[in-house]
Amino acid sequence: MLKINNAKKRYPAFELDCSMEVHPGEIVGLIGKNGAGKSTTFSLTLGLDRLDGGEIELFGKPIQELDDQIKQKLGVVLSDSTFNGNLTIQSIQNILKAMYTKFQPRFFEEKVKAFELPRKQAIRTFSTGMKAKLNILIALSHQAEFLILDEPTSGLDAIAREEILDMLRSYMEEDPDRSILISSHISSDLETLCDQVFLIDQGKMIFHSDMDTILSKYGILKVSPSQFETMDKSYLVKVKDETFGKVCLVNEKQYYLENEPELVVENANLDTLFTMYVQGESK
Numbered sequence: 001m002l003k004i005n006n007a008k009k010r011y012p013a014f015e016l017d018c019s020m021e022v023h024p025g026e027i028v029g030l031i032g033k034n035g036a037g038k039s040t041t042f043s044l045t046l047g048l049d050r051l052d053g054g055e056i057e058l059f060g061k062p063i064q065e066l067d068d069q070i071k072q073k074l075g076v077v078l079s080d081s082t083f084n085g086n087l088t089i090q091s092i093q094n095i096l097k098a099m100y101t102k103f104q105p106r107f108f109e110e111k112v113k114a115f116e117l118p119r120k121q122a123i124r125t126f127s128t129g130m131k132a133k134l135n136i137l138i139a140l141s142h143q144a145e146f147l148i149l150d151e152p153t154s155g156l157d158a159i160a161r162e163e164i165l166d167m168l169r170s171y172m173e174e175d176p177d178r179s180i181l182i183s184s185h186i187s188s189d190l191e192t193l194c195d196q197v198f199l200i201d202q203g204k205m206i207f208h209s210d211m212d213t214i215l216s217k218y219g220i221l222k223v224s225p226s227q228f229e230t231m232d233k234s235y236l237v238k239v240k241d242e243t244f245g246k247v248c249l250v251n252e253k254q255y256y257l258e259n260e261p262e263l264v265v266e267n268a269n270l271d272t273l274f275t276m277y278v279q280g281e282s283k
């Protein structure tokens with residue numbers, strides 16, 4: 001679906017060099033703190049920015065050859081993407097109908113109603129949440145094979161976020177070959193949705209794993225300085241100083257549960273893993 005091989009972008013104060021893949025049937029999450037390079041990766045993937053090196057292939061074709069046929073197969077939400085603010089949902093629907101051969105008017109109208117979005121009001125008057133809902137509806141409205149979603153749930157309350165995540169799950173269930181690449185600041189959203197997760201920091205991919213491995217293997221140990229001195233460090237990935245001692249990220253929590261019963265082993269989630277990878281030190 002998508003293959004990014006050492007894609008490079010150089011700005012005066014930032015350099016991106018990243019590789020990642022999205023296979024058919026996968027939901028892949030991209031996490032990174034503000035300014036890590038997520039939006040730059042998305043822009044390069046869509047050919048909106050010029051590559052300074054490396055290769056990107058979408059549907060098996062170099063991104064430089066992105067044509068209308070491929071664009072029909074993509075559903076996109078970009079953080080700054082929106083239609084002209086004077087347009088209404090009514091007029092946007094007409095535009096989408098003309099743009100996409102597989103535009104689904106019934107789906108679009110049903111969801112507009114379900115989200116209680118006004119059809120005849122200029123979209124510049126919409127709240128952040130209303131705009132976010134509209135953007136995701138637009139991306140889902142033409143039976144795309146691949147969704148590329150940069151922060152699609154940003155600005156949404158918990159209930160609306162869950163509705164969007166459910167829509168994405170239904171979208172995947174309709175066709176096993178569909179894929180999603182999604183970024184979010186809200187790790188819990190990605191945790192319940194994604195099959196694979198990539199972590200980007202300062203323009204580089206610093207971690208990649210499938211979600212099952214993260215949840216089943218990774219753990220957090222909170223240890224005193226003396227416990228840290230004596231503990232087995234074979235599966236220690238990152239360490240961070242805290243007032244009580246150290247927080248340790250380990251990638252074989254079962255080993256510590258079985259062999260170091262005096263240590264408290266907590267499950268790692270995407271949030272803790274992200275924090276430890278970005279703020280922690282390697283052993």
Ligand SMILES: Nc1ncnc2c1ncn2[C@@H]1O[C@H](COP(=O)(O)OP(=O)(O)OP(=O)(O)O)[C@@H](O)[C@H]1O
Nearest residue numbers: 011012013014032033034035036037038039040041
């Ligand atoms: N056109 C540009 N010119 C110069 N620097 C840029 C340009 N676009 C992005 N950058 C820089 O590239 C870096 C990465 O930005 P990017 O928007 O990709 O981060 P991000 O991970 O999407 O952040 P956020 O979560 O805040 O949206 C930032 O330091 C940003 O200032």
